[in-house]
Amino acid sequence: MRLLVTGAGGMLGQDVVRAAEARGDEVIALARGDLDVADERAVAAALSDEPVDAVINCAAWTDVDGAESDPDGADAVNALGAGNVAQAAAHAGARLVHVSTDYVFDGARSPQEGAYVESDTPAPHSVYGASKLAGEEAVAGAGADLSFAIVRSSWLFGVGGRNFVATMLALGEERDEVTVVTDQIGCPTATAHLAPALLALARDEDAQGIFHVAGSGQCSWHELAVETFRQAGIACRVLPCTTADMPRPAPRPAFSALASERDDAPLLPPWQEGLTTYLAQRGVHA
Ligand SMILES: NC(=O)c1ccc[n+]([C@@H]2O[C@H](COP(=O)([O-])OP(=O)(O)OC[C@H]3O[C@@H](n4cnc5c(N)ncnc54)[C@H](OP(=O)(O)O)[C@@H]3O)[C@@H](O)[C@H]2O)c1
Structure with missing residues (x-):
């Protein structure tokens, strides 16, 4: 298969x-540096210069606080x-796999109500x-000719970028204890697991619309920190705190676990x- 990947320098890309x-x-x-997706002409030119079967759009503004x-x-x-990207893919007859986020949901539901599925109403x-939801709408509205999958994932970590687990590993080497929020719940997802799922969706022309694809299970950031130190064999205590104790410019959903109601969604x-x-990729062992 011939693929074009945007945002290829990023963690997921x-x-x-x-x-x-x-x-x-x-x-x-x-x-x-090779392709600015905000440049409509450049995107159109890239896709007409390079005929491909599918595009995987990993380009994004991911500075959640900076966006505010x-x-x-x-x-x-x-x-x-x-x-x-969607318009150019439609024009070029290429399938599009577009990556989105759990942050399209408000996170107001309780864990007892269950994880968010594809048909739940976003309310960022x-x-x-809001910008990621607008991106989903732009993809879905790019025309009947476009074959696409919008993949919502969450809490990504991978060797190619900054992420929460990497931060914990660094802090765990320097400190005896860290303080982490207990009241945000989500699905941590390894980009090494998500990437093959995106490739499978790029191949599956029948897979249309929105897919929730994230690490199975759910936990709080606090539990993720505890499990990181346990698996890495780092003796660092994880003290609990609440989101209110650690104000940030952008609000985070309290509960944004994702699950799929589709039988054609890849399971991680x-x-x-x-x-x-x-x-293991980082060579960290207990
Ligand atoms: N990280 C998470 O926890 C998370 C969770 C759920 C969903 N997602 C989604 O997953 C996807 C990949 O995110 P990631 O974690 O891999 O983030 P990332 O490491 O920040 O990767 C995004 C890439 O897009 C590039 N980019 C920014 N503006 C661009 C532009 N105008 N044109 C082309 N490329 C541009 C960035 O380049 P620079 O670094 O040079 O700016 C970066 O290389 C995104 O759609 C994101 O919304 C991420």
């Missing part, structure tokens, strides 16, 4: 390129950029979440296995 090359796909990997003070900047990439509270291994895979 790097793993998508790695996984595609490992399975023998021909990959055109375009990092931000620069909504136009976030929209340019996450909304308009997604629309540019942050500028980032439990998040603890994702963590094991990530630590």
